[in-house]
Amino acid sequence: MTHPDVPTMVCAAAERYPTAVAIEDGDRRVSYEELVEAARRMASEFVTPGQVIALHLPRGADFITAALAAMLAGAPFLPIDPHLPAERVEQMITLADAGIVVRGEDGTTAARPRQAVAPPAGPVPAYIIFTSGSLGEPKGVEVSHAGLSNLVRWHNAAYGVASGTRALHTAGISFDAAIWEIWPYVCAGATVVVAPDEVRTTPDLLAEFAAERDIEIAFVTTPVAEELLRMPEVKPGWRLLLTGGDRLRMSRRPEGWRIVNHYGPTEATVVTTAVDVTACADPSRPPIGRPIAGAEVLLIGRDGEAVATGESGEIVIGGEGVALGYRGRPDLTEATFVALPGRPGRWYRTGDMARALPDGNLDFLGRVNAEQLKVRGVRVEAAEIEDAMLRHPHVRAALAVITGPASSESRLTLLVVGDGTAISAREARAFLSGHLAPWCLPDRFMWVPRLPLTANGKVDRAAARELASGGQESR
Structure with missing residues (x-):
């Protein structure tokens, strides 16, 4: 069965709800009619179908308009x-071989100084998004229209999205969660x-912002979700909080709203599994759930x-969300997107480990080659130390890092975010000694x-190590 792609669904929404507000961006309100008309005008400037269009724009209405324009232009x-x-920006533009760059809040377009290569003979991706590059040169993941369309259909059916639903957009646009925060809703x-x-x-x-703006659904990264769950005095008002990006540690069940945990790599179109952790028998260490519709x-x-x-x-991972591959990297594509004997389709090898629980949910175990902390010649798990510290009633977040040389001189530092109640290092050490x-x-x-976070809202361990290296023990 062939399903409509995202630009077709957005245009259909504009026909049904022309005056409804598609985007609230500060004091700016953009109706569906205005969004589609502006995107169609911009699309007429993009004359080479299949050529990558880089959007160097801030989060908000201008970015969404330009992204829709690109897809409308094919x-x-x-x-x-x-x-x-600037160096990273130029690297991404070059690796993607973008032919057009849209810059600035005014949405000005600029042709690249050199001509991009001819459009690909195969399927044209919906978008290209770069992985973090923490393990080497960043890779541009080409995500298909079918994968994006599947994400939209699953999300809207699973979470009851309809005209009038108000959803929060928090993710940085280079983080694939931003794709998830935008397109299901405007479709x-x-x-x-x-x-x-x-x-x-x-x-x-x-x-507070979500409560003021009558938000119903929001996504936040795992570290932010964990802090929210340790702040019972905060009353957000949303009915549904979505999270993902790391192993979730829940300190309590939220009252009056659901929280759903997700797992999914960029190479499988944002989300692969989901579980309503509010309903889990033991929410303290929730699983990552079962495959979403269209995923295996x-x-x-x-x-x-x-x-x-x-x-x-x-x-x-198999199914409709599996990406087309890595832009300009057939070697990596062939090594990672594979065929499995006796099973149809292409499969993505994630490098992540899990085990299946008796109820069918997946328990996430980390990376195949996960880096462990080595202290005084002994390997320890950062998560075990952090989990123990989070049992303290006045601790909201914790992060274990190693500083110093990889030898007997290395030191284990624990960064701690408290709730304002004074805790001495001696008291903290005594507490941990019991666990x-x-x-x-x-x-x-x-x-x-606060724990240092990346632009994508994930814990920034490199910045944490730098912070720990230059600081002294508190209290």
Whole structure:
């Protein structure tokens, strides 16, 4: 069965709800009629179908308009966060071989100095988005229209999105969660409300903003969700909070709203599995759930065979969300997007580990080659230390990092975010000694107002190590 693509669905929504507000961006209100008319005008400037269009624009109405224009012109868009360094911006444009760059809040377009290569002979992606590049050169993931359309259909059916639904947009545009925060809603006649940069990763301010703007559905990254769950005094008002991006640790069940945990790599169109953790029997360490509609998941062992329930295996993803591959990297595409004996279609090898629980949910176990902390010659799990510290009633967040040389001189520092109640290092160490082996106890503690986050809202471990290296033990 052939389903309509996203630009077709947005245009259909504009026909049904022309005067409804599609985007709230500060004091600006953009109706569906205005959104589609502006996108069609801009699309007429993009004369080469299939040529990548880089969008170097801030989050908000201008970006959404330009992205829709690119898709209407039959071209993939490349989101580039304006906060990125100039060198990284140029690297992304070059690696994607973008032929047109849209810059500035006024939406001005600029042709690239050199001509881009001819459009691909195969399927034209809906968009290209770069992975973080933390393990090497960043890779541009080409996501298909079918994958994006599947994400939209599943999301709107699963979460009851319709005209009048108000959803929050917090993610940086170079983070694939932004795709998820925008397109399901503008395909349904709903309203996307753009959160200001100064509040989008600050839990109490974000909750206050959401309550003021009558937000029903919001996505926040795992660290922000965990802080919100440790702030019972905060009353956000939304009915549904979506999260994902890391292993979720819940300190309490929220009252009056649901929280759904998700897992999915960029290479599988944002979301692959989901679970309503509010309904989990033990929400303290929730699973990542079951595959969404249109997705398939297998867990395979080192021999490439499926593992039994309860055994750990690598997560391999199939179905409509599997990306087309990496832009200009056929070697990486061939190595990672594979065929499985006896199973149809292409499968993406994630490099993530999980085990299937008896109820069918997946328990996330981390990376195949996960980096462990090594202290005084002993390997320890950062998550174990952090989990133990989070059991303290006055701790909202914790992050374990190693500083110093990889030798007997290395030191384990625990960054701690408290709730304002004074806790001494001695008290913290005594508390942890009741939960951890002696060799897992931190050498020192640092109290910080917030954990450092990347532009995508994930924990920035490199910045945390730098912070820990230059600081002294608190209290």
